[in-house]
Amino acid sequence: MPPAAAPALIDKIVLANRILYRQGVVDAFGHVSARHDRSPDHFLLSRNMAPGLVRRDDVVTFDLEGAALDAGERRVYLERFIHAEIYRARPDVQAVVHSHSPSVIPFGVTQQPLRPVFHMCGFLGDGTSLFEIRDVAGDTDMLISNGRLGAALAATLGAGTTVLMRGHGSTVVGASIEQAVYRAIYAEVNARLQIQARQLGDVTYLSAGEAAKAAAVNDTQLPRVWDLWTREVGKID
Amino acid sequence: MPPAAAPALIDKIVLANRILYRQGVVDAFGHVSARHDRSPDHFLLSRNMAPGLVRRDDVVTFDLEGAALDAGERRVYLERFIHAEIYRARPDVQAVVHSHSPSVIPFGVTQQPLRPVFHMCGFLGDGTSLFEIRDVAGDTDMLISNGRLGAALAATLGAGTTVLMRGHGSTVVGASIEQAVYRAIYAEVNARLQIQARQLGDVTYLSAGEAAKAAAVNDTQLPRVWDLWTREVGKID
Amino acid sequence: MPPAAAPALIDKIVLANRILYRQGVVDAFGHVSARHDRSPDHFLLSRNMAPGLVRRDDVVTFDLEGAALDAGERRVYLERFIHAEIYRARPDVQAVVHSHSPSVIPFGVTQQPLRPVFHMCGFLGDGTSLFEIRDVAGDTDMLISNGRLGAALAATLGAGTTVLMRGHGSTVVGASIEQAVYRAIYAEVNARLQIQARQLGDVTYLSAGEAAKAAAVNDTQLPRVWDLWTREVGKID
Amino acid sequence: MPPAAAPALIDKIVLANRILYRQGVVDAFGHVSARHDRSPDHFLLSRNMAPGLVRRDDVVTFDLEGAALDAGERRVYLERFIHAEIYRARPDVQAVVHSHSPSVIPFGVTQQPLRPVFHMCGFLGDGTSLFEIRDVAGDTDMLISNGRLGAALAATLGAGTTVLMRGHGSTVVGASIEQAVYRAIYAEVNARLQIQARQLGDVTYLSAGEAAKAAAVNDTQLPRVWDLWTREVGKID
Numbered sequence: 001m002p003p004a005a006a007p008a009l010i011d012k013i014v015l016a017n018r019i020l021y022r023q024g025v026v027d028a029f030g031h032v033s034a035r036h037d038r039s040p041d042h043f044l045l046s047r048n049m050a051p052g053l054v055r056r057d058d059v060v061t062f063d064l065e066g067a068a069l070d071a072g073e074r075r076v077y078l079e080r081f082i083h084a085e086i087y088r089a090r091p092d093v094q095a096v097v098h099s100h101s102p103s104v105i106p107f108g109v110t111q112q113p114l115r116p117v118f119h120m121c122g123f124l125g126d127g128t129s130l131f132e133i134r135d136v137a138g139d140t141d142m143l144i145s146n147g148r149l150g151a152a153l154a155a156t157l158g159a160g161t162t163v164l165m166r167g168h169g170s171t172v173v174g175a176s177i178e179q180a181v182y183r184a185i186y187a188e189v190n191a192r193l194q195i196q197a198r199q200l201g202d203v204t205y206l207s208a209g210e211a212a213k214a215a216a217v218n219d220t221q222l223p224r225v226w227d228l229w230t231r232e233v234g235k236i237d
Numbered sequence: 238m239p240p241a242a243a244p245a246l247i248d249k250i251v252l253a254n255r256i257l258y259r260q261g262v263v264d265a266f267g268h269v270s271a272r273h274d275r276s277p278d279h280f281l282l283s284r285n286m287a288p289g290l291v292r293r294d295d296v297v298t299f300d301l302e303g304a305a306l307d308a309g310e311r312r313v314y315l316e317r318f319i320h321a322e323i324y325r326a327r328p329d330v331q332a333v334v335h336s337h338s339p340s341v342i343p344f345g346v347t348q349q350p351l352r353p354v355f356h357m358c359g360f361l362g363d364g365t366s367l368f369e370i371r372d373v374a375g376d377t378d379m380l381i382s383n384g385r386l387g388a389a390l391a392a393t394l395g396a397g398t399t400v401l402m403r404g405h406g407s408t409v410v411g412a413s414i415e416q417a418v419y420r421a422i423y424a425e426v427n428a429r430l431q432i433q434a435r436q437l438g439d440v441t442y443l444s445a446g447e448a449a450k451a452a453a454v455n456d457t458q459l460p461r462v463w464d465l466w467t468r469e470v471g472k473i474d
Numbered sequence: 475m476p477p478a479a480a481p482a483l484i485d486k487i488v489l490a491n492r493i494l495y496r497q498g499v500v501d502a503f504g505h506v507s508a509r510h511d512r513s514p515d516h517f518l519l520s521r522n523m524a525p526g527l528v529r530r531d532d533v534v535t536f537d538l539e540g541a542a543l544d545a546g547e548r549r550v551y552l553e554r555f556i557h558a559e560i561y562r563a564r565p566d567v568q569a570v571v572h573s574h575s576p577s578v579i580p581f582g583v584t585q586q587p588l589r590p591v592f593h594m595c596g597f598l599g600d601g602t603s604l605f606e607i608r609d610v611a612g613d614t615d616m617l618i619s620n621g622r623l624g625a626a627l628a629a630t631l632g633a634g635t636t637v638l639m640r641g642h643g644s645t646v647v648g649a650s651i652e653q654a655v656y657r658a659i660y661a662e663v664n665a666r667l668q669i670q671a672r673q674l675g676d677v678t679y680l681s682a683g684e685a686a687k688a689a690a691v692n693d694t695q696l697p698r699v700w701d702l703w704t705r706e707v708g709k710i711d
Numbered sequence: 712m713p714p715a716a717a718p719a720l721i722d723k724i725v726l727a728n729r730i731l732y733r734q735g736v737v738d739a740f741g742h743v744s745a746r747h748d749r750s751p752d753h754f755l756l757s758r759n760m761a762p763g764l765v766r767r768d769d770v771v772t773f774d775l776e777g778a779a780l781d782a783g784e785r786r787v788y789l790e791r792f793i794h795a796e797i798y799r800a801r802p803d804v805q806a807v808v809h810s811h812s813p814s815v816i817p818f819g820v821t822q823q824p825l826r827p828v829f830h831m832c833g834f835l836g837d838g839t840s841l842f843e844i845r846d847v848a849g850d851t852d853m854l855i856s857n858g859r860l861g862a863a864l865a866a867t868l869g870a871g872t873t874v875l876m877r878g879h880g881s882t883v884v885g886a887s888i889e890q891a892v893y894r895a896i897y898a899e900v901n902a903r904l905q906i907q908a909r910q911l912g913d914v915t916y917l918s919a920g921e922a923a924k925a926a927a928v929n930d931t932q933l934p935r936v937w938d939l940w941t942r943e944v945g946k947i948d
Contacts, residue, residue: 028458028461028462028465028466029458048461049461050461050462050464050465053465078454102429103433105355106354106430106433106434106436106437107437109354109355109430109434109441109442110434110437110438110439110440110441111441112437117820118811118816118853118878118879119853119854119878119879120811122852134444134447138446139444139446139447139450140447141359141447141453141454142443142447142451143356143451143454166441167353167354167355167356167441167443168355168356169355193817193820195436195437196817196906197817197820197821198436198437199436199817199910200817200818200821200823200906201821201822201823202821203820204820204878205820206853206878207845209849209850210845210850210851210852210853213851213852213853214852214853214854216852217852221739221740224739224759224760224761225739225740227761228761228763228764229739231764265695265698265702265703266594266695266699285698286698287698287699287702289702290702290705315691337592337594339663339666339667340670342591342671343591343667343670343671343673343674344674346667346671346678347671347674347675347676347677347678348675348678349674371681371684375683376681376684377684377687378593378596378684378687378690379592379680379687379688380691403678404590404591404593404679404680404684405593432670432673435673435674502932502939502940503831503932524935524939526939527942552928574829574831576900576904579828579829579908580828580908581911583828583829583904583914583915583916584908584911584913584914585912585915586911586912613918613920614921614924615833615921615924615925615927616829616830616921616924617830617925617928640915641827641828641916641917641921642829642830643829669910669911672910
């Protein structure tokens with residue numbers, strides 16, 4: 001069991017859950033984790049519950065096998081392996097958001113990548129990858145419920161920021177909680193805009209150069225938007 | 238007249254009404270019932286009123302002919318026969334939701350079945366059935382206002398979870414109130430996603446195996462989502 | 475100047491304004507009137523202001539020339555002639571709603587009639603009529619700002635319930651305030667459903683017989699839905 | 712440093728920020744400015760922060776080079792050059808709104824102009840212009856972050872009211888804060904309607920004559936709608 005994580009990190013995880021709920025990215029389902037700040041082979045994730053209700057006492061410590069170290073009687077998420085295997089495969093990743101955000105789902109089920117429509121979504125680069133679970137395990141319940149499926153998902157994510165999961169949702173990663181939450185919210189925004197733009201005609205997406213430059217600027221704006229979102233959720237406990 | 242139903246069941250019916258209203262599945266119209274827990278040939282349904290305003294005292298006891306046993310002066314729903322005939326035809330069904338949830342209606346009027354787009358909607362199986370009232374009774378006011386129409390609707394529902402009603406709305410059933418409410422809410426979500434996905438390209442729906450497995454897992458999550466929805470509606474009376 | 479209208483009628487006009495605003499049918503613009511209950515050649519309409527802010531003292535009496543009898547210093551709506559000329563042409567009409575409700579506007583600008591998609595919209599009959607102001611007066615500011623334009627609009631409405639106004643919005647009429655408000659709200663709902671249904675395939679609309687029968691039943695439900703809408707707007711003043 | 716601007720002007724800038732946020736035109740990003748009322752070569756713009764949180768003390772004075780005269784420690788917007796160069800190029804313009812309002816973005820990325828669908832949007836005239844930043848500076852981060860890019864944007868705006876910015880958002884101008892805010896809000900409304908109308912069929916837009924006449928009338932209604940929007944945001948500080 002690693003030493004206690006910094007209280008500020010626990011607070012950010014609680015805030016992230018509440019922000020994602022308020023922004024409509026998660027509903028009763030979906031989850032956000034952060035790599036443990038004192039031990040890179042561990043991560044922090046709420047117990048199995050609706051994200052909008054998460055409190056400080058709900059945050060549980062996990063290892064990269066997906067084993068909970070301090071859950072006690074509390075149930076854990078079936079899909080903690082999404083987080084575990086991404087932290088294992090990606091030493092650069094410090095936070096992970098898994099959601100069923102509504103506008104993104106249509107892209108996974110039609111094998112269309114999200115591509116950056118506007119400058120706020122430069123992190124989408126030259127397009128998202130798609131995880132097709134049938135290719136890995138035939139007919140399943142669609143959930144990443146063990147390490148093998150988690151590793152397959154992480155392999156599909158590769159070095160990217162966002163992986164679509166056919167018939168399920170999506171997962172985004174970040175170098176910080178703020179960045180992962182920003183990406184989850186703006187992936188949803190981008191999806192909505194991309195559906196509408198496709199109805200009007202051929203879409204000019206950001207070029208690779210534009211996407212990279214815009215993403216760099218967006219990252220400098222993270223404190224500003226995190227501040228607004230934090231104020232909107234109010235006090236946490 | 239059967240013995241009094243368990244207060245907990247009455248409470249769930251009230252909560253179900255309020256949840257469905259808050260989630261936008263019902264508006265001033267629509268209704269949810271439960272089979273009587275002390276008498277399988279009876280069911281419980283609010284008196285004729287807007288679902289969002291239902292209170293404990295509004296719940297009325299009916300038999301399978303659609304006759305109210307304790308309505309007193311209170312008016313009853315014209316379409317109580319939807320519930321009566323489904324309880325008669327389906328001994329496994331313990332709750333029924335009838336609504337005009339907006340995203341589902343376009344499917345009925347274009348003869349397109351709802352098919353499961355993502356794992357939360359496994360209960361849709363290989364697609365919904367469609368009840369075309371003209372085939373049964375020519376030009377009508379579209380309402381299931383007698384036992385004969387109710388029986389025809391139940392026959393179209395067959396062994397399924399969801400039946401679309403052309404030019405009207407839809408009806409979903411469940412083995413519990415929680416399951417029926419979940420299905421009504423997620424049928425609406427699925428419909429919205431299916432319309433958007435169709436705009437992007439050919440849709441990969443859940444296979445029969447995926448749908449069955451996903452539905453089984455969803456049922457284990459019912460307490461979690463029912464808890465969230467219950468908290469959101471607050472106190473009932 | 476006719477005798478004072480019944481206070482209950484004034485209250486209904488205030489409620490109607492607030493309900494239409496809360497339901498998103500009117501925004502800062504749009505208006506609802508009622509024929510004077512003591513004098514059929516007069517009608518009651520708010521002074522020129524945002525409908526969501528209307529109070530009892532804002533209701534003004536007009537004659538069928540569109541002249542205000544008790545406005546005092548208060549400004550009147552440029553488009554009072556919509557109401558005046560419809561009351562003149564249609565002795566059966568007791569209330570009129572003019573709005574720019576958003577989902578209806580696309581139909582006017584593409585010359586597509588609203589047709590009843592589901593049973594709540596039987597009043598749409600075999601389709602709405604379309605008023606093209608260019609045919610009457612060439613290039614205008616699109617407003618029904620005099621009696622001649624109002625009469626032309628009323629002629630296009632004919633014996634119907636709903637007339638679309640190209641590049642502007644729509645106007646619905648009713649035999650009571652409750653019915654006119656219901657129709658304005660459900661015209662908007664129908665428009666939204668019709669756009670979505672058209673994206674899925676060929677649409678089966680209500681037949682003429684279905685529309686008439688459904689409309690008759692809807693009218694019996696007006697008290698129930700008016701009660702819900704009234705509760706939602708709360709106290710008026 | 713010019714003399715202090717009128718307090719009423721500062722108040723309007725604060726209100727404008729709050730209104731645009733509440734109306735969904737700006738989110739954590741976007742900004743609105745006004746030309747200084749005592750010095751036409753200066754303008755007033757909030758410091759770099761989320762528009763919905765702007766208070767009187769956040770308003771900063773700038774010259775037309777985009778230099779802040781009284782920012783102190785406060786950070787300024789990267790894109791203040793949008794405002795600076797438009798005030799330089801357009802002596803008639805007294806207010807500028809830059810936003811990423813969601814329904815407008817799809818038009819920029821498909822090279823489709825916004826065209827007036829209904830009378831509230833007469834200011835769109837015969838269509839918006841489109842600023843393609845690649846034509847000016849190749850691969851960028853999409854931001855108007857210097858005077859050269861601002862001047863290019865202003866040149867594309869020309870004598871118009873609205874310029875779309877591919878892969879970014881849009882900018883509207885006005886002869887007053889009220890007019891610029893109105894135009895930003897109704898550009899978003901028009902975009903939404905135009906997408907829906909295009910799904911139904913060929914669209915009849917306002918003719919040049921209709922657009923001009925309707926715009927003139929809309930301008931007389933600005934006090935009414937500004938009053939409603941102001942009431943909705945409540946007290947400012």
